[in-house]
Structure formats: C-alpha cells, structure tokens
Amino acid sequence: xxxxxxxxxxxxxxxxxxxxxxxxxxxxxxxxxxxxxxxxxxxxxxxxxxxxxxxxxxxxxxxxxxxxxxxxxxxxxxxxxxxxxxxxxxxxxxxxxxxxxxxxxxxxxxxxxxxxxxxxxxxxxxxxxxxxxxxxxxxxxxxxxxxxxxxxxxxxxxxxxxxxxxxx
Numbered sequence: 001x002x003x004x005x006x007x008x009x010x011x012x013x014x015x016x017x018x019x020x021x022x023x024x025x026x027x028x029x030x031x032x033x034x035x036x037x038x039x040x041x042x043x044x045x046x047x048x049x050x051x052x053x054x055x056x057x058x059x060x061x062x063x064x065x066x067x068x069x070x071x072x073x074x075x076x077x078x079x080x081x082x083x084x085x086x087x088x089x090x091x092x093x094x095x096x097x098x099x100x101x102x103x104x105x106x107x108x109x110x111x112x113x114x115x116x117x118x119x120x121x122x123x124x125x126x127x128x129x130x131x132x133x134x135x136x137x138x139x140x141x142x143x144x145x146x147x148x149x150x151x152x153x154x155x156x157x158x159x160x161x162x163x164x165x166x167x168x
Contacts, residue, residue, distance in 0.1 A: 010041050013066050023047040023055040029062070087168045094162060104155040111148040114141050 012029035019026055025047035032040045041062035047055040076082050118141040121134055 010062075012041070012043075012062065014043070014069060018043065020045040020047060020055060020057050022057045023053055025051065025053070025055065030059075087165055090168050091165060104152065107148055107152045107155060111145060111152065114144045114148065117141055118145065 010029075010031060014027075015029040016026060023045065025045055027043050028046050028049065030042055030044050030049075032042070034040060042059045043062060043065050044059045045055045045057040047053040048057065077086075118138065121138045121141065124130075124134060125138075
C-alpha cells in the first residue's frame with residue numbers, strides 16, 4: 001500500500017516534544033500533499049486528529065513553528081541569567097552523579113571495615129594476645145586491604161573527569 005508508507009525524508013525537530021496550549025494533548029507532526037502535488041509539512045494537535053475533543057488549535061506549518069521556536073531558544077540561551085541557571089543545574093547533576101558512584105563507595109566502606117578490624121587485631125597483639133589465628137587473620141586483612149586499594153584505584157579511573165563551570 002503506497003499510501004500508508006512511512007517517510008523518513010522529513011525531519012521534524014519538535015516531533016513528540018510539544019503539547020497543545022488549549023487542550024494539553026501532544027502535538028504531532030504530519031505531512032500532506034495539495035492537489036497540485038506540493039508537499040506540506042505541519043504540526044497538528046492530536047486532540048483534534050485522534051480524539052476529536054473540540055480543540056480550537058489550528059495546524060501550523062513546520063517551517064513557521066520551527067523557526068519561531070529555534071529563534072526563541074537561541075535568544076533565551078544568549079541571556080546570561082538563563083545560562084547561569086543551566087550551568088548551576090549541570091554542576092549539581094554532575095556532583096550528584098559523582099556522589100552516587102555506589103561501587104566506589106562500597107569499596108571504600110569495605111576498606112574502612114578491614115582497617116578497623118586490623119586495628120583491633122593490632123591492639124590485641126599489643127595486649128599480648130598472639131597466636132596462629134591472630135597472625136593468620138592479620139595477614140588476611142592486610143591482603144584484603146591491598147586488594148581493595150587496587151579495586152578503588154580502578155573504580156576511580158573509571159569515573160568521569162569533572163567539568164568546571166567555565167568549561168560548561
């Protein structure tokens with residue numbers, strides 16, 4: 001059926017990203033041909049198209065809407081206040097992601113526990129409690145701390161380099 005083909009020749013920048021200001025339904029992108037064969041690309045409220053909800057939003061040509069929205073976005077991004085807000089939010093996101101590196105945090109906690117256990121064994125040895133078991137456990141903890149140090153270094157190397165505010 002050549003009438004129902006999906007065409008990817010036209011790129012709609014704001015497809016599935018807009019909502020109707022009248023009824024709140026999504027704005028869909030469409031294509032049509034006139035009687036003389038010229039192709040028209042436009043955006044249309046889905047409330048009118050699919051649900052027939054009586055929305056009064058008219059269809060708008062693709063070129064007109066996209067040019068208006070791009071000009072508005074560019075002018076807003078040129079505003080220093082808007083740029084400061086964006087940079088602040090990006091820095092907050094970056095800092096939260098760095099804090100949420102769960103595998104690194106788990107490794108660091110495990111290392112702290114192993115160091116605490118080793119400290120307890122050393123204090124027992126200082127009090128004169130030494131036998132094969134304490135010696136063996138001390139060596140196991142020292143080996144575990146070395147392994148955890150290696151794993152922590154590997155995880156830290158995996159973390160992304162933080163970007164400064166000036167770079168953003």
